[in-house]
Amino acid sequence: MSLIINADTLPRYQTRVILGMVAVLMLAVSAFFIVNAYTAGNEYIRQQWQTQLERSHQKLRDQVDSTLDYIGFIRQQTESVLKDQVRDEVRQAVSVARSIYADVQARNAGDGEAARLIREALRDLRFFDGRGYIFIDTMAGECVLLPTLPEVEGSSLYDNQDDTGHYIMRGLIEAAQQPRGTGYSSYRWYAPDYPDQMRAKIAYVEAFEPLNWIIGSGDYLYQVENDLKQQTLKRLQTLRLDNHGYIAVLQQDGELLLWPSRPALEGQGLQDLDVEQRDMASWLIEQATPEGRFVNYDWYRPGSSEKHEKLALVQLVPEWNWVLVAGVYQDQLIGSLNEQRERLEAGLHKDLRALLMLLVVALMIAMGVALLISRWLRVLMRRYQHEIDHQREELEASSRKLQLAGQVFESAGEGAMISDSNNRIMAVNPAFTRITGYRAEEVVGKTPALLASGRHSRAFFKQMWKTLHEDERWQGEVWNRRRNGEIYPQWLSITLVTDEEGAPRNYVAMLNDISERKAAEDQVRYLSDFDALTDLPNRRLLRERTKQAISRAMRRGEQVALVIIDLDRFKNVNDTLGHGAGDTLLQRVAQRLSHEMRGGATLSRIGGDEFVALLPNVDAESDLSAQVAHCLAQVARPLDLNGHELVVTASAGVAVYPDDGESFDTLLKNADTALYYAKGQGRNNYQCFTSSMNQKVSERLLLESALRDALKREEFELYYQPQYDFSRNRLCGCEALIRWNGPDGLVMPDRFIPLAEETGLIIPIGAWVLEEACRQGEIWNRATVEPISVAVNVSAVQFRPELVVEVRNALDVTGFDPRQLVLEVTESVLMSDVDGSVRLLQQLRELGIRIALDDFGTGYASLAYLKRFVLDKLKIDRTFIMGIPEDKDDVAITSSIIDIARHLNIMTVAEGVETEAHCEFLRAAGCNLAQGYYFDKPLPADEFSNRLQ
Numbered sequence: 001m002s003l004i005i006n007a008d009t010l011p012r013y014q015t016r017v018i019l020g021m022v023a024v025l026m027l028a029v030s031a032f033f034i035v036n037a038y039t040a041g042n043e044y045i046r047q048q049w050q051t052q053l054e055r056s057h058q059k060l061r062d063q064v065d066s067t068l069d070y071i072g073f074i075r076q077q078t079e080s081v082l083k084d085q086v087r088d089e090v091r092q093a094v095s096v097a098r099s100i101y102a103d104v105q106a107r108n109a110g111d112g113e114a115a116r117l118i119r120e121a122l123r124d125l126r127f128f129d130g131r132g133y134i135f136i137d138t139m140a141g142e143c144v145l146l147p148t149l150p151e152v153e154g155s156s157l158y159d160n161q162d163d164t165g166h167y168i169m170r171g172l173i174e175a176a177q178q179p180r181g182t183g184y185s186s187y188r189w190y191a192p193d194y195p196d197q198m199r200a201k202i203a204y205v206e207a208f209e210p211l212n213w214i215i216g217s218g219d220y221l222y223q224v225e226n227d228l229k230q231q232t233l234k235r236l237q238t239l240r241l242d243n244h245g246y247i248a249v250l251q252q253d254g255e256l257l258l259w260p261s262r263p264a265l266e267g268q269g270l271q272d273l274d275v276e277q278r279d280m281a282s283w284l285i286e287q288a289t290p291e292g293r294f295v296n297y298d299w300y301r302p303g304s305s306e307k308h309e310k311l312a313l314v315q316l317v318p319e320w321n322w323v324l325v326a327g328v329y330q331d332q333l334i335g336s337l338n339e340q341r342e343r344l345e346a347g348l349h350k351d352l353r354a355l356l357m358l359l360v361v362a363l364m365i366a367m368g369v370a371l372l373i374s375r376w377l378r379v380l381m382r383r384y385q386h387e388i389d390h391q392r393e394e395l396e397a398s399s400r401k402l403q404l405a406g407q408v409f410e411s412a413g414e415g416a417m418i419s420d421s422n423n424r425i426m427a428v429n430p431a432f433t434r435i436t437g438y439r440a441e442e443v444v445g446k447t448p449a450l451l452a453s454g455r456h457s458r459a460f461f462k463q464m465w466k467t468l469h470e471d472e473r474w475q476g477e478v479w480n481r482r483r484n485g486e487i488y489p490q491w492l493s494i495t496l497v498t499d500e501e502g503a504p505r506n507y508v509a510m511l512n513d514i515s516e517r518k519a520a521e522d523q524v525r526y527l528s529d530f531d532a533l534t535d536l537p538n539r540r541l542l543r544e545r546t547k548q549a550i551s552r553a554m555r556r557g558e559q560v561a562l563v564i565i566d567l568d569r570f571k572n573v574n575d576t577l578g579h580g581a582g583d584t585l586l587q588r589v590a591q592r593l594s595h596e597m598r599g600g601a602t603l604s605r606i607g608g609d610e611f612v613a614l615l616p617n618v619d620a621e622s623d624l625s626a627q628v629a630h631c632l633a634q635v636a637r638p639l640d641l642n643g644h645e646l647v648v649t650a651s652a653g654v655a656v657y658p659d660d661g662e663s664f665d666t667l668l669k670n671a672d673t674a675l676y677y678a679k680g681q682g683r684n685n686y687q688c689f690t691s692s693m694n695q696k697v698s699e700r701l702l703l704e705s706a707l708r709d710a711l712k713r714e715e716f717e718l719y720y721q722p723q724y725d726f727s728r729n730r731l732c733g734c735e736a737l738i739r740w741n742g743p744d745g746l747v748m749p750d751r752f753i754p755l756a757e758e759t760g761l762i763i764p765i766g767a768w769v770l771e772e773a774c775r776q777g778e779i780w781n782r783a784t785v786e787p788i789s790v791a792v793n794v795s796a797v798q799f800r801p802e803l804v805v806e807v808r809n810a811l812d813v814t815g816f817d818p819r820q821l822v823l824e825v826t827e828s829v830l831m832s833d834v835d836g837s838v839r840l841l842q843q844l845r846e847l848g849i850r851i852a853l854d855d856f857g858t859g860y861a862s863l864a865y866l867k868r869f870v871l872d873k874l875k876i877d878r879t880f881i882m883g884i885p886e887d888k889d890d891v892a893i894t895s896s897i898i899d900i901a902r903h904l905n906i907m908t909v910a911e912g913v914e915t916e917a918h919c920e921f922l923r924a925a926g927c928n929l930a931q932g933y934y935f936d937k938p939l940p941a942d943e944f945s946n947r948l949q
């Protein structure tokens with residue numbers, strides 16, 4: 001979010017800031033006071049809790065101490081109580097004895113009677129809950145009365161000892177012999193509750209002088225103490241601490257002596273309690289120490305089934321093996337503390353409300369003040385803002401202008417250079433750097449002279465400055481030098497900038513690099529005169545130069561020749577290898593021919609595969625012929641075209657000034673006629689124009705026209721020349737040879753096949769021959785037992801990939817067995833593109849047909865190619881057969897061909913066999929087949945049929 005500050009928003013922000021600050025301040029103060037009060041309240045409650053706790057502790061401690069004091073007091077009382085009680089009982093018994101004795105004396109019944117009566121009177125006397133009795137012994141230690149053991153009465157107990165070795169009777173006698181005739185004696189004797197154990201006992205005796213007896217009684221200390229314990233428990237039972245608090249007493253062995261919350265359990269041991277009670281009793285016994293320990297736990301309040309938090313002091317009383325548990329329930333304490341806490345919180349809420357009110361009031365006041373200030377500020381700010389906006393708009397306008405100027409300067413496509421009144425460069429733009437190569441820091445402070453190329457004179461610059469100062473502007477084409485030294489043309493336009501007084505202040509130069517434009521102009525000029533593919537002069541330039549050569553020749557009486565050189569079957573190259581290869585071929589031919597141009601000769605390309613050589617100052621006709629023949633020979637040299645080895649031939653037509661024409665157009669037309677004538681001669685030759693050529697060319701044109709109609713009119717016919725098998729001495733096949741039944745009679749193939757090839761008519765004618773030969777072959781083979789083969793000639797124009805389709809069509813349409821079809825191709829056809837030929841032959845053979853190499857030995861093929869071209873037959877050319885057997889060379893050549901073919905497993909066919917001698921030689925040499933006038937001339941189909949029968 002962006003903060004936009006202006007005259008309207010600033011007061012608004014300012015009001016919000018003041019209000020915010022007041023609110024924050026108030027909140028901080030409030031929070032401080034509230035937190036303080038809350039903390040102080042909590043501390044107070046905590047102290048209260050502590051104090052109450054300490055008070056409870058003290059109360060419990062005081063109660064337990066007072067109980068302990070009481071127990072101590074009770075314990076001290078035990079012996080004196082026992083003594084007082086025993087003494088009282090003995091005194092009563094002695095009193096009874098004295099009464100009886102006095103009574104007996106009064107009756108004079110004697111001491112014996114008195115003794116019996118006293119004894120019987122005291123025997124059944126019981127006290128201390130039935131356990132106390134009176135015993136009587138003599139001063140000599142004889143037992144007079146012992147109600148608990150009457151069988152020992154009359155026997156002496158003088159030597160009786162207790163478990164400490166003390167003489168019991170002797171102690172009693174000693175006590176009675178005290179001056180007052182009374183006394184106490186302590187000893188240990190069997191206790192009624194514990195028959196096997198002696199316990200401390202205190203006896204009181206009084207001497208009964210009349211009978212020299214001692215009358216006494218005693219009691220066990222523990223029994224008195226038990227009485228006192230019960231007394232103590234009774235006292236503690238009624239004791240209550242803080243309403244519900246009480247003191248519980250447990251025997252250390254687990255017996256519950258006093259448990260006011262569960263009185264029914266008193267007198268029961270741990271084993272009699274439920275788990276909860278047992279756990280609590282055991283835990284309390286464990287906590288007990290002689291010093292006492294405060295513990296907290298939850299336990300039932302008397303008469304309640306709910307547990308409450310309890311604080312207790314657990315104190316061990318070792319003398320009695322008691323555990324005192326003095327406890328109070330803390331509900332009251334907690335309740336009172338909660339009350340205090342609630343009071344505190346209520347106070348805090350009240351304070352908080354008051355603070356909030358205060359805060360609201362403070363905020364309202366602050367808002368009012370802030371609004372007033374903000375209104376005042378808004379008025380002020382608007383005034384300032386208005387001024388600032390005005391200034392900013394002015395600044396932005398001028399900045400935009402400057403920026404625009406800067407952008408124009410920086411991004412201009414034209415180089416810009418600004419210099420001062422002394423022509424020292426002040427600034428240049430990126431386009432200047434791009435054009436000149438100089439960066440700004442390299443030229444600033446220097447004069448534009450560093451760009452000078454040296455191509456302009458001092459006068460040029462003098463004139464330039466003069467114009468500039470007069471017109472305040474100069475423009476023109478200037479040659480300058482780049483940083484890398486390159487000299488280039490530029491269009492320079494300089495403007496003079498003057499000050500108010502008209503004195504020069506700056507020079508602003510705009511410069512345009514026009515080197516590309518100039519180059520383009522040169523290119524246009526070049527293209528109008530030259531052929532772009534071969535860089536040779538084109539027809540226009542050739543015309544110019546021819547005109548110049550003719551005028552010169554005219555002046556000097558010289559001759560000038562125009563030679564048109566046209567590639568044979570160039571279309572084939574384009575069709576089979578593509579136009580790229582065709583272009584390359586034209587460039588290579590152009591190079592070869594250019595090498596042959598001497599003495600001011602011009603080679604030009606006037607279109608397609610037509611080159612024209614302008615040969616000035618031609619002296620003798622023989623020189624001209626040799627030169628043209630040499631050119632054709634150079635063209636016909638084998639060449640490698642993109643991996644294809646080709647032999648391309650050319651034909652040429654020659655016209656010479658002044659005999660064959662006096663203008664460029666006439667010469668060119670006549671040279672073209674001669675070329676046409678040369679093509680008609682079977683190509684790869686040249687012809688010089690003669691006036692009769694025009695006549696012949698016309699004839700040829702007529703022939704071409706008639707040939708075009710021949711197919712439609714079905715004027716072609718096939719003749720079949722038989723072929724004989726030497727080994728089987730029988731007719732085995734034939735060669736199909738075309739004839740034209742033209743308007744003027746039968747025309748032989750030599751007359752129309754070259755023209756058909758030249759015009760492309762050979763394609764439909766060849767297709768017709770193939771189909772017709774197959775059709776006829778199928779008729780014969782259906783009628784004969786031994787199938788015969790039919791050979792069909794294929795011209796160079798036909799020998800292209802489409803031939804495969806044409807052959808397949810012919811076979812499909814006629815049903816002729818492919819194995820009986822032989823295609824005859826010449827060496828020159830195969831050699832014009834060796835790799836393409838290999839592929840095409842392979843595809844043809846895959847159809848199942850056979851291939852024969854026609855006219856073998858007359859072309860360029862080396863024997864090595866015989867391996868690459870997979871062939872079935874070699875036809876030995878007629879020219880070798882003709883010399884047999886006289887001509888040794890022909891004999892040797894023919895024999896060698898037959899031998900090699902045999903080794904390569906290729907059949908040999910001898911052409912032009914005319915004599916018996918030919919036959920014998922060939923048979924002897926191992927030739928397989930023969931064809932010639934010796935056997936038969938080419939025959940119409942029906943005549944050939946007769947031969948088959």
Ligand SMILES: Nc1nc2c(ncn2[C@@H]2O[C@H](COP(=O)(O)O[C@H]3[C@@H](O)[C@H](n4cnc5c(=O)[nH]c(N)nc54)O[C@@H]3COP(=O)(O)O)[C@@H](O)[C@H]2O)c(=O)[nH]1
Nearest residue numbers: 737738748749750769793794795912913914931932933938
């Ligand atoms: N592309 C095609 N070319 C064809 C076709 N038909 C013929 N030709 C080619 O024309 C050339 C002339 O052929 P032609 O006038 O028919 O001459 C053939 C024979 O008549 C001739 N010959 C045969 N035996 C003898 C002989 O003993 N003596 C002698 N002087 N001439 C003889 O030879 C020609 C056959 O030659 P080749 O083809 O080389 O086997 C010729 O080049 C034909 O190829 C066609 O349909 N298409």
